[in-house]
Amino acid sequence: MARDDDQEELARRAAGGDRVALDTLLGRIQPSVLRRCARFLPCYQDAEEACQDVLLQVARNISRFRGQSKFSTWLHVIIANSSRQTYRSLKRRAVEQAHGVPPIDVPDARTTSVIAGSRLDLLDALDRLENRNADLVGPIVLRDICQLDYREIAQHLGIPEGTVKSRIHQGRARVREYLGAG
Known part of the structure; x- marks a missing residue:
């Protein structure tokens, strides 16, 4: 617990402008x-690309951390958003490559690993859900991927705990539908 x-404390000091604390943090x-980005x-x-983006975002936005929730919760949200954004960017690049840009010889993760394919399917399902009901995505990501x-989650999102549970239940049901629909 001392490490947490x-x-x-480092986050609080960094938010107050302490550059040494920020570097240490x-x-x-x-x-x-990096481990958490690899979950996505x-x-x-x-x-690694998502990790670097997260560290950059923390450095740029630490002054916005107010300590209303734990730093770890604030960080989990940045990790989830950055990882999902990296995935969207990779999808866009793949579409661009399919439309005439010379392809880079990278194996399709869905054919090289069942686990990797499952993660990609989950990210696709979360994107579909976000397009239909964005309020359901955050609670699912924070609970099932970030393991908060x-x-x-309720504290971070500023909603009652019962609402969090309801949104997670509804969101999981939709994600299951999307995963089953292929």
Whole structure:
């Protein structure tokens, strides 16, 4: 627990403008950020790209961290959003390559790993859900991928815990439908 308290203190100091605290914080969270990005993205290089984006966003936006929720919760949201954005960017690049840009010889993760394919299918399902009901995506990502508890999610989103549970239930049902529809 001392390490979590230390991280919270570093975040508080960094938010107050302490550059040394920010540098220390970034160094400490980098391995964890990379692991969490890899939960979303099946290719290690893509996870590294998302990780670098997360660290950059933390550095740029730490002054906005007010301590209303735990730093780890704030960080989880940045990780989830950055990983999903990296995935969308990769999808766009793949579409562009399919339309005349010379392809880069990268194997399709869906054919090289069942786990990787499942992650990509989940990201596709979350994108579909976001286009139809964006309120359901955040709670699912925070619970099922970032593994936050209901109380932390409710606090971060500023909604009652019962609403969080309801949105997770509804969102999971929709995601299951999308995954089944292929």
